[in-house]
Amino acid sequence: xxxxxxxxxxxxxxxxxxxxxxxxxxxxxxxxxxxxxxxxxxxxxxxxxxxxxxxxxxxxxxxxxxxxxxxxxxxxxxxxxxxxxxxxxxxxxxxxxxxxxxxxxxxxxxxxxxxxxxxxxxxxxxxxxxxxxxxx
Amino acid sequence: xxxxxxxxxxxxxxxxxxxxxxxxxxxxxxxxxxxxxxxxxxxxxxxxxxxxxxxxxxxxxxxxxxxxxxxxxxxxxxxxxxxxxxxxxxxxxxxxxxxxxxxxxxx
Numbered sequence: 001x002x003x004x005x006x007x008x009x010x011x012x013x014x015x016x017x018x019x020x021x022x023x024x025x026x027x028x029x030x031x032x033x034x035x036x037x038x039x040x041x042x043x044x045x046x047x048x049x050x051x052x053x054x055x056x057x058x059x060x061x062x063x064x065x066x067x068x069x070x071x072x073x074x075x076x077x078x079x080x081x082x083x084x085x086x087x088x089x090x091x092x093x094x095x096x097x098x099x100x101x102x103x104x105x106x107x108x109x110x111x112x113x114x115x116x117x118x119x120x121x122x123x124x125x126x127x128x129x130x131x132x133x134x135x136x
Numbered sequence: 137x138x139x140x141x142x143x144x145x146x147x148x149x150x151x152x153x154x155x156x157x158x159x160x161x162x163x164x165x166x167x168x169x170x171x172x173x174x175x176x177x178x179x180x181x182x183x184x185x186x187x188x189x190x191x192x193x194x195x196x197x198x199x200x201x202x203x204x205x206x207x208x209x210x211x212x213x214x215x216x217x218x219x220x221x222x223x224x225x226x227x228x229x230x231x232x233x234x235x236x237x238x239x240x241x242x243x
Contacts, residue, residue: 015188016172017220020206022213036216039209042193043220050168052220059174059218 016044019056021072023064036064036072054086061090065115072113077106087111170222177210177217185219186210 019041026035038060043052064072075098076083088094092111101108177185186206194200210217 014221014223015192015219016222018189018192019218020189020209020213021216022209023216040193042196044192045195047168047222050172052172055172055174056218056220060216063216063218 016047017052017056018042019060021060021064023067023069033070034068036060036069038072038074054090057086057090061113061115070114070116072115073110075101075108075110077102077108079106084109084111087113168222170224173221173223175219175221177214177219179210179214182210189217189219 020039021036022039023034023036026033038057041053041056043056061072072092073095074087074092076087078084078097088111090113092113094109095112096110098108098110100106186203190200190203190206
């Protein structure tokens with residue numbers, strides 16, 4: 001049966017990219033927002049430079065937009081210029097620098113993509129608490 | 137959710153390291169040797185998809201994620217997981233057995 005599934009869905013031998021996200025209400029702001037989070041993004045080394053990661057991120061943005069997300073956030077290492085470029089090209093903004101965020105001592109940027117019109121009368125506070133990043 | 141908050145923290149930190157690592161260096165091929173197929177994750181096919189996903193993501197991690205980290209996301213938000221696979225350009229004829237079995241499954 002496993003063989004059959006693999007024959008029908010030959011993903012295991014030919015998977016070259018994946019994106020994994022979540023989408024949850026975020027209550028630290030008032031009013032609460034529906035916040036998407038890009039948790040993992042990977043493209044096989046041999047197939048980089050073809051826009052695969054960009055296409056995956058766009059698909060995730062579209063799916064979360066359809067589900068009425070207010071914003072999408074993620075963290076990326078500050079030295080990761082290609083990733084920063086990818087996300088900023090898609091409209092993500094730097095919202096916060098996370099000093100020595102990673103285990104290797106590198107700092108990160110929190111990036112945010114705003115999907116809805118920002119209310120100019122509301123307090124513009126995009127600072128985010130650390131608990132966002134932790135599966136609860 | 138079985139993952140502890142410590143695991144989750146590590147996951148969050150490492151996951152973006154993945155994005156970093158996978159995007160950091162690129163030596164693009166001139167043309168892809170096949171067609172890209174975008175596939176949405178389906179939970180009933182976890183046994184097929186998850187090992188492949190873990191293998192791909194783990195390549196750029198110094199320490200592999202616990203399977204619970206993947207399941208935390210995929211159980212709740214499988215509809216927000218997309219995969220890409222490369223379908224070879226050369227068409228190989230399907231084995232007769234596979235055609236026979238699949239036609240019976242989907243008949």
